[in-house]
Amino acid sequence: MTDTLKSICEQCAHLNSPRLDFIPAQLVRHRDIIIRGLRELVLATSSESEKTVVVLCGILLEAILYTFIWSQQSYIAQRRGSFTFYPEQSLSNYVSIFNRWFSDVLPNAVLPDFVIDYRAIVHINRELQFPPDICGVASRDFLRILDSFLGEISQFPAPE
Amino acid sequence: MGNQLNSQGMSDVAQLNLAEKWKEVKLRALLEDMVEYHKGVYPNGPLALAIWFKKSVQGGEHCLLELFKGIPIDRIVGPTRVSLSWRIDPNEPPFVLIDATSVEFFEQQLASKSPILANYFDRYEALYFDKNLLPDNVLAAFNILTEPAGLIKGWYVTADEYAQTRDLRGLLASHGNSKPHIGLVKMEESQDFENCRGVLNAEIGQKWLPISPSGIVNHTFYNDTLAGRAGYFLFQGGSFYQILKFEIKTAPEYSARLLERSRDDRYPEVYLRAVRASE
Numbered sequence A: 001m002t003d004t005l006k007s008i009c010e011q012c013a014h015l016n017s018p019r020l021d022f023i024p025a026q027l028v029r030h031r032d033i034i035i036r037g038l039r040e041l042v043l044a045t046s047s048e049s050e051k052t053v054v055v056l057c058g059i060l061l062e063a064i065l066y067t068f069i070w071s072q073q074s075y076i077a078q079r080r081g082s083f084t085f086y087p088e089q090s091l092s093n094y095v096s097i098f099n100r101w102f103s104d105v106l107p108n109a110v111l112p113d114f115v116i117d118y119r120a121i122v123h124i125n126r127e128l129q130f131p132p133d134i135c136g137v138a139s140r141d142f143l144r145i146l147d148s149f150l151g152e153i154s155q156f157p158a159p160e
Numbered sequence B: 001m002g003n004q005l006n007s008q009g010m011s012d013v014a015q016l017n018l019a020e021k022w023k024e025v026k027l028r029a030l031l032e033d034m035v036e037y038h039k040g041v042y043p044n045g046p047l048a049l050a051i052w053f054k055k056s057v058q059g060g061e062h063c064l065l066e067l068f069k070g071i072p073i074d075r076i077v078g079p080t081r082v083s084l085s086w087r088i089d090p091n092e093p094p095f096v097l098i099d100a101t102s103v104e105f106f107e108q109q110l111a112s113k114s115p116i117l118a119n120y121f122d123r124y125e126a127l128y129f130d131k132n133l134l135p136d137n138v139l140a141a142f143n144i145l146t147e148p149a150g151l152i153k154g155w156y157v158t159a160d161e162y163a164q165t166r167d168l169r170g171l172l173a174s175h176g177n178s179k180p181h182i183g184l185v186k187m188e189e190s191q192d193f194e195n196c197r198g199v200l201n202a203e204i205g206q207k208w209l210p211i212s213p214s215g216i217v218n219h220t221f222y223n224d225t226l227a228g229r230a231g232y233f234l235f236q237g238g239s240f241y242q243i244l245k246f247e248i249k250t251a252p253e254y255s256a257r258l259l260e261r262s263r264d265d266r267y268p269e270v271y272l273r274a275v276r277a278s279e
Helices: A005-010 A028-046 A050-071 A073-080 A091-102 A114-120 A134-153 B002-038 B103-111 B115-121 B136-141 B159-165 B168-175 B220-226 B252-257
Strands: B047-053 B061-068 B077-083 B095-102 B125-129 B152-158 B182-189 B195-204 B207-210 B231-235 B240-250 B266-274
Touching: A005 A028, A005 A134, A028 A050, A028 A134, A050 A073, A050 A091, A050 A114, A050 A134, A073 A091, A073 B002, A091 A114, A114 A134, A134 B152, A134 B220, B002 B047, B002 B061, B002 B125, B047 B115, B061 B103, B095 B103, B103 B115, B103 B136, B152 B159, B152 B168, B152 B220, B159 B168, B159 B231, B168 B231, B182 B231, B182 B252, B182 B266, B220 B231, B220 B240
Parallel strands: B061 B095
Antiparallel strands: B047 B061, B047 B125, B077 B095, B152 B182, B152 B231, B182 B195, B195 B207, B195 B266, B231 B240, B240 B266
């Protein structure tokens, strides 16, 4: 028997007490949405709801990346020459932007491609492409990835 | 005096190099923005490859090759001249000359060693690729390496899943259609092939790269093993191994066998024992 979601979540300091310094003060709504998501995620782990945890982790990762990249537009532009944030892009785009421009400064926050596959499990046709126990493994991997990701990016506060 | 002149000269060269580098960075950003826009141009023909060729930061015209998957084109269309500032002013330099065709046509030409492709291999850089849309020979032609030699790809199988199935064919049937999430480069294997050890890789940006010591702690297979629970890896082709242990090893020599060197030459190494189907 593998670790329960509840026991994993109890060890995830950043999911339980998030430091959301990467969110600029003016993005109150973004912060509220992320905090609500984290609260619901912790609740879902206590009932061992694997699919709910996968879906919520995916939603949260997207929300965090969206907010982080939005707030770091000038940092990216400074390194890239120019940068425009497109709010309609997919998680795959945000992961790719993050890995490309932050992997050198936040090497422990690099995101593997399989988080994009896990996020897509929200769609039945995608879940059907995986083995039947995918939510068991994905929910556990995703919780730990999200927790360490939150911990890492909190070292990169929002610009003043 | 001479030294002063020398150091002045050196600093001028450094400034010049820096200015050139910055010009290239800005130009690449403009080209990438255009490529990003072209990803959605054909609803049924996704962009598969964008190559910046005859690469130079000088001059007002730059060259781009774009391959689209499945579009009904059997020739190279272009060059089409477009301003890289097209969103603001379509007449403003610099410009890009775009050659576009289908992946299928390009592959045919490549196979027949057609001379019309020669230009694209002159000072080129891949700005974008989707390996799922490109045949191996196109990836190889542009030297796009997406996995290290000898990589075997597969999936983690929990003890519970194995206990339920106990049958290699059944495991392969349930995992075989899904995308592999783990890759192994064997570093050593016993002569009887019973035991091996190697470095685990994960896909990052469509490239199989070694999992870092900080990254491995997020994986269920690692935590299960640490907690003393049995766990297995099933690889494409049917090899099946039980995970024995993990060790973080400093091994600078491994970088030659992997696509990317770790920052401190430390790699988590997994020790595996082959499991026969009947076990």
